[in-house]
Amino acid sequence: MELMFHSSTFLIPAIPPDHRPSTTYALVVLNQHLPKFAPLLWKHAKLRLCADGGANRVYDEMPLLLPHEDASHVRSRHTPDVINGDMDSIRPEVVDFYSNLGTKIIDESHDQDTTDLHKCVKYICDFTSNLDKSSLCILVAGALGGRFDHEIGNINVLCRFSAVRIILLSDDCLIYLLPRTHYHEINIQSSIEGPHCGLIPIGMPLGSTTTTGLEWDLTDTEMRFGGLISTSNIVKAERITVQSDSDLLWTISIKKP
Numbered sequence: 001m002e003l004m005f006h007s008s009t010f011l012i013p014a015i016p017p018d019h020r021p022s023t024t025y026a027l028v029v030l031n032q033h034l035p036k037f038a039p040l041l042w043k044h045a046k047l048r049l050c051a052d053g054g055a056n057r058v059y060d061e062m063p064l065l066l067p068h069e070d071a072s073h074v075r076s077r078h079t080p081d082v083i084n085g086d087m088d089s090i091r092p093e094v095v096d097f098y099s100n101l102g103t104k105i106i107d108e109s110h111d112q113d114t115t116d117l118h119k120c121v122k123y124i125c126d127f128t129s130n131l132d133k134s135s136l137c138i139l140v141a142g143a144l145g146g147r148f149d150h151e152i153g154n155i156n157v158l159c160r161f162s163a164v165r166i167i168l169l170s171d172d173c174l175i176y177l178l179p180r181t182h183y184h185e186i187n188i189q190s191s192i193e194g195p196h197c198g199l200i201p202i203g204m205p206l207g208s209t210t211t212t213g214l215e216w217d218l219t220d221t222e223m224r225f226g227g228l229i230s231t232s233n234i235v236k237a238e239r240i241t242v243q244s245d246s247d248l249l250w251t252i253s254i255k256k257p
């Protein structure tokens with residue numbers, strides 16, 4: 001089985017040149033308060049999308065996160081490549097503003113069975129060649145800490161696109177899927193994340209999980225909703241390893257600046 005390596009270097013302001021990851025980041029902004037590090041994610045991303053009302057957030061809140069710069073300059077510097085969704089939340093003046101600056105507007109109001117995040121992830125996958133998909137990582141800003149149906153819908157996108165690296169982010173924590181197809185090594189960026197973490201079985205019971213580097217490590221342990229799941233765990237090492245016979249969610253706290 002292959003090793004899959006994970007590291008939250010996208011939260012580090014200046015990645016040292018010799019540590020520059022080969023990862024290509026795409027950013028999706030959802031319709032929730034922008035996390036404080038949104039300008040940093042924007043800078044790291046090669047492709048930037050807003051899911052419907054997420055465009056209002058970039059328009060309204062990006063200038064608030066960069067208060068020492070001229071607001072209209074901040075707005076025009078942070079122009080999304082694409083706005084995709086069912087367009088029931090974006091304000092008309094925001095559509096006009098970004099379409100005049102060249103943003104591609106995709107109205108998928110005919111589809112009321114998939115979420116705006118799903119539509120954005122599908123767009124990115126269709127846009128990326130199979131070769132590039134291996135280095136693709138989709139960062140999703142504003143995915144957690146709001147309406148519970150939206151949060152679960154966002155987690156479901158991790159499961160529906162389990163072959164794609166997708167990271168859900170809020171100001172407080174991040175979540176991603178550890179597919180059962182790989183061994184996992186998680187490199188902890190201790191200046192910006194941890195120590196609180198969790199490993200959560202999603203969708204199906206887990207026969208066996210084994211970890212290293214946690215205060216409460218698992219050793220061939222069975223986890224299931226309604227039984228044992230690992231919450232309020234603590235990272236104890238810079239390198240965490242996880243091996244499981246089923247898909248797992250990994251979550252870790254993000255430190256306040």
Ligand SMILES: Nc1ncnc2c1ncn2[C@@H]1O[C@H](COP(=O)(O)OP(=O)(O)OP(=O)(O)O)[C@@H](O)[C@H]1O
Nearest residue numbers: 030031051052053089115116117143146147150151
């Ligand atoms: N409170 C929230 N918590 C978590 N994610 C959210 C929240 N609000 C919106 N989102 C995410 O942002 C995306 C775009 O939000 P938007 O409000 O435009 O969606 P929507 O489809 O109009 O939602 P609804 O009609 O159910 O209110 C959603 O698909 C969802 O992924």
Ligand SMILES: Cc1ncc(C[n+]2csc(CCO)c2C)c(N)n1
Nearest residue numbers: 052085086087111112113114115116
């Ligand atoms: C069983 C079922 N439950 C809810 C919805 C509603 N829904 C799900 S995604 C979406 C689009 C949101 O932008 C909407 C309206 C549905 N279609 N099917």
